[in-house]
Amino acid sequence: MATKTLLIVAHAPSPNTEKLAQAAYGGANHPDIDMDVILKSPQDTQPEDVLAADALLLGTTENLAYMAGLTKDFFDRCYYSVLEEKQGMPFALYIRAGQDGTGTKRALQTITTGLRWEWIQEALILRGDWQETFSEQVEELAMTLAAGVEAGIY
Template identity: 60%
Template structure:
């Protein structure tokens, strides 16, 4: 059994809907050998990262940066995971009221330092909330879990 960790900040009903959509896709009944663990960034830590086979990060865009909660998760996990999680498959979705580029750049900087492997282009849910954001997040969760299940990642 492989473990997919979803660490996503969901401070609003819309961002909670996105996280639940990622989880729904990851828990697709056709996926048989993947355990899905979902945590808020303030609840997740290095032990969760060390125990997973892939990770999906989710954040809001806050003043052109990731959420403080996700930054806190990285602050607590960076050094304990630095030498032990190189090559960890990951992707990210960003709920961006503007363009999300600063948020993506910040996450890219940290995950590059960790030497994690980006397996899917970041999903940027830009502008006013759209119902299709949830569908896109569900597809993202399904893609990562199905890739783990098939042994592709």
Template identity: 60%
Template sequence: MIHPPAHMGIMTDKLLLIVAHAPSENTQRLRDAVRRGAGHADIEGVRVRVLSPFEAGPEDVRAADGIILGTTENLGYMSGALKDFFDRIYYPCLEETQGRPYALYIRAGHDGTGTRRGVETIVTGLRWQAIREPLLCRGEYREAFEGECEELGTLMAAGLEAGVF
């Protein structure tokens, strides 16, 4: 069942949607760290839903109070999976999700610049609001990426709970 976003004046738990492309064990670990952070024991009143870009659709985006996007850097751009997600949700969500808070993390083997630019171009068109600079997990995989992703999840969930975003 889809619940209306809490920002529509209905008193329900807020919904944090995590849309993450996680094709490898390491990217799955990052996605799971974001989920773990968003589900921190001190945060109440925020439900977390995790979907792949292929599973998420316009109804999921419209129901969400905040969104965390996760992608790999593929040939200097976002993953094809995340681009497919945007292709399917852009026009159906354009008018209804303006101002939606979002965060982005990128698993980049290189510098992530093109990936960041591509995602930011689309979310600017959607008029979503970034809650912070994108988290760029660059270069060789490091365990520290997981802690940074967990912090990102906690930041978004705590901000939604507190009504900051």
């Protein structure tokens, strides 16, 4: 059976959000999981990347109670190109939110409902001041998604 591909699209404008992106990459690349893992920034992700993926993990910051502009740009550029072909794609989300995160979560639920992507679990919202445990939570989320896709659960 061909190795499956997990695409991680992570908006990482700061050293801490870069730690989250690297934690996601590391979790998905766990030695017990046979998965091709691709980590890209939203601005570098093209429709072809999404079309080639078996699952997608999205990481974004919350800006003004909404997803980061570059995350929105990713969806603006890719939405219609992947709409018909990627229905049912397993999807997970983490949000780095200083305060709340619910506006970003709600917006992404709307977009991914339109795409008919399958959320594997509730959005992981990392609220408040930076905590080192945020990286562990993102690593676990990525590992869960990758292992589930590899095993055919998602």
